[in-house]
Amino acid sequence: MGYSFPEEVLEHVLSFIDSDSDRNSVSLVCKSWHDIERWCRRRLFVGNCYAVSPAIAIRRFPELRSVSLKGKPHFADFNLVPHEWGGYAYPWIAAFAKAYPWLEELRLKRMVVSDEALELIAKKFKNFRVLVMYSCEGFSTDGLATIAANCRNLKELDLSESEVDDVSGNWLSQFPDSYTSLESLNITSLSSEIRFTALERLVGRCPNLKTLKLSHSVPLDLLPNLLQKAPQLVELGSGLHTKEVHPDLYSKLAGAFSGCKGLKRLCGLRDVVPSYLPTLYPICFGLTSLNLSDAPIQCPELIKLVSQCQNLQRLWVLDYIEDTGLIALAESCKDLRELRVFPSDPFGQEPNVSLTEQGLVSVSAGCPKLHSVLYFCRRMSNVALSTIARNRPNLTRFRLCIIERFRPDYITQEPLDVGFGAIVEHCKDLKRLSLSGLLTDRVFEYIGSHGKKLEMLSLAFAGDSDLGLHHVLSGCKSLRKLEIRDCPFGDKALLANAAKLETMRSLWMSACQVSYRACKLLGQKMPRLNVEVIAEQGHPDSSPDEYPVEKLYIYRTVSGPRSDMPSFVWTMDKNSALRSS
């Protein structure tokens, strides 16, 4: 090169580039761009904490301010991953404590976080601002107390869906009186009584508080005072339960809600008393997100509520909403983008509510912006799925769970292959798909040919043979995460598509037919994959090689087999001996 391009200029240009994939592209241009980029990258996302080691991450990116880490596989949400499988945050935090004294943000998902790890965060990062622990476990309110006492600049503390050892509610009082920077607090998963006076004072002295999501143990009479202290709230989560109302309280609550003119997102409402819902009516028009998945509200009240939320973009609700409620939703909420309908009685044998495929069809017809669906129901038909696909080719996420396994099309008794085929054929931008009902290998043929943008696929009780898995692995070019349970997929498809596995983040297979031999072979041949066999019943060596493994988790990695495996997880590596049968 005849001239030199000042690094500072490139760095300045790069500071406008936020997306990880763009930055990754930048770093591939040439060696000097790679070097400049790595010094000025501030955010890192690690989708699988075992795909890379802390040391490697730190060596490449010496100046990070914000890190996101994910631990356990998604099926851990449904109790399929044994306890103590792994996903420990401590080694990462300890390494960051030395390398990034200026770290500001940590976002952890499905990881095990100990109180010691929280203490490190509290004491070692002087400018720490954001702690999000989504679906994590392993810590107690003592750890939270240390965070509260030490993190002077904390803006966000989010414990969504985490399991916390709730020793005492006093941790909230550890925020010093001089602390005023709180902007977002989510403590919905805590159950112990918190000191309400401490909460009130905290809310009162933090003028930038925008998100407040409380546990259901906050009593109703406290809520109006709290809302009056924080009329600038944008997001609120709270129960609305009580036994006895006196007239003042009801009107106070109505007044307090009306005072929150900027409220856009509402959730919680566990144990809500339907008679209280009218206090929400004044704010319904401004709501963009409503999460009623905890709330046992019946159809008539749901219709009254939802019909007033004309600006709603996201609705999470129980199937109490029924088909009639969804028709009302389709008529009133033309801006709806995301719908999730959860089952109120998932283990019951008979339907307890009148919610069928018709509700979803109505919403797909009436809501032109709908792109994300999670729907639990008890019956489905190919014609309904095809209608939904034609109505909404803009779907990007479609997760259907028909509660009874192997349920065919209720009209024709056929498998639902054609219906799901229509979904992947018409919805060309589909990124995430979950299947259910009676399905043969044919549905996988459709998915393999049409699902070119599909990134995540979840399968359960589906398919006939290895051909099904082969269609998916060979056809879905963009596939990153594949999770499979209880499907008759075996060795052939896996071994024939071994190279594909290096292009994906991870593959989970449980209760399938992959043999121990195939796992060992894969581990031998593919050094850049960790092939982990989970066998709680005993070492897989104690049964013949052709026997299927219980659970299998395969993921690409640059840091070799992990060293923190529990006794029931084995990594297949190049030393795994193949035995003759």
Added chain:
Amino acid sequence: MGRATNSSSSSIDSSSHPTVSSASSFPRLKRDLSTDLSLGLSISTSDHHYCPSTPREQQSDWPPIKTLLRKALAGEGNKCNDATFFVKVYMEGIPIGRKLDLFAHDGYHALIRTLDHMFSTTILWAEVDGVLHSEKCHVLTYEDKEGDWMMVGDVPWELFLTTVKRLKITRVDKY
């Protein structure tokens, strides 16, 4: 079982494979999944090491809903309809008042019916035409949160609930 499982002998090609047989052979919900999967395999079922999912696991891992939601639904009892909202009701001329649960009524009509019964009279309110032809009629009014006495029935029921403090039934001629 009705499903073709042939992983030990098929090759991966696009030739057609057996389609699923008729609906009558499809399993119902209560079947034991582990039996079916082991029947589908070419290994003996006497092996103790192969156990795809125990019955206990079947209970807690299907359908795929998160633990927290499962707990929330389990905890949901009959709590949701227990709340009450009692207000005092006085009839003019009778020193001892009554108490009425407004939450037990879904609107004005139900409220009027209850009051008609409770006080053995005909209650007039905003929806009734002003033909006041009998001394036996009474008018229903309420005290709102500002301390004013208003006729019942002018505002929507839900709004009424947010402002009412107590009820009074006055004789027509005095009204």
